[in-house]
Amino acid sequence: MRLPISLLILLALLAPVPASAGPEGQMTLVLNISTAARWFDPSESEGLITPFIFYFMIHDALVKPLPGNPMAPSLAESWSASADGLTYDFVLRNGVRFQNGEPVTSEDVKFSFERYKGASAKLLKERVTAVEIVDPHRVRFHLKGLARFHDVLWHSSGGGGLDRPEEVRGEGRRRRVQASTGRRRAL
Secondary structure, eight states: OHHHHHHHHHHHHHSOOOOOOOOOSOOOOOOOOSSOOOOSSGGGOOSOSTHHHHHHHHOOOSEEEETTEEEEESSEEEEEEOTTSSEEEEEEOTTOBOTTSOBOOHHHHHHHHHHOOSTTHHHHHHHEEEEEEEETTEEEEEESSOOOHHHHTOOSOOOOOOSBTTBOOOOSSSOOOEEETTTEEEO
8 A cells, every 4th residue: 555655646746747937027026134124224334244235236336346356346437546545536437327317426426435324434434534526427535544445445335325314316226116114125
């Protein structure tokens, strides 16, 4: 009796199954987290790695880590350092727009860095003397002393250009479609 039941189970497992059709239309990526996400605003980042999953979906950064390149160009298509190492210039990519259609400019970069008050704010304020708008697509960071780029500007803020906490003006590949404080975020 055991053999016929085992054989039936084996045959059922090996039976062909019709292929399912692929998804059609627009898809929504849902990431569920069991904590209250206080860090959707990158200016208030607590210095944890988890927020970067969301920061790089909704927002972007001048440079960011990508596979094979720990400091890859992102909003900045290029950057350079002065001979004395006290000034860094970033050239923003042309055509980058916030999700509401407004262009991303060097003013937005300056606003984001000056607004930042997260975990690395003290370090950032100690090492950067000024953020200068050179032109709409070029921003310059003046440092207090000689330091490597990533020691100064590579802090825990993932993006920027947010005017008010209730209005996310991201420039990443995804946008916020629904938000309920303390309950749910849909990207």
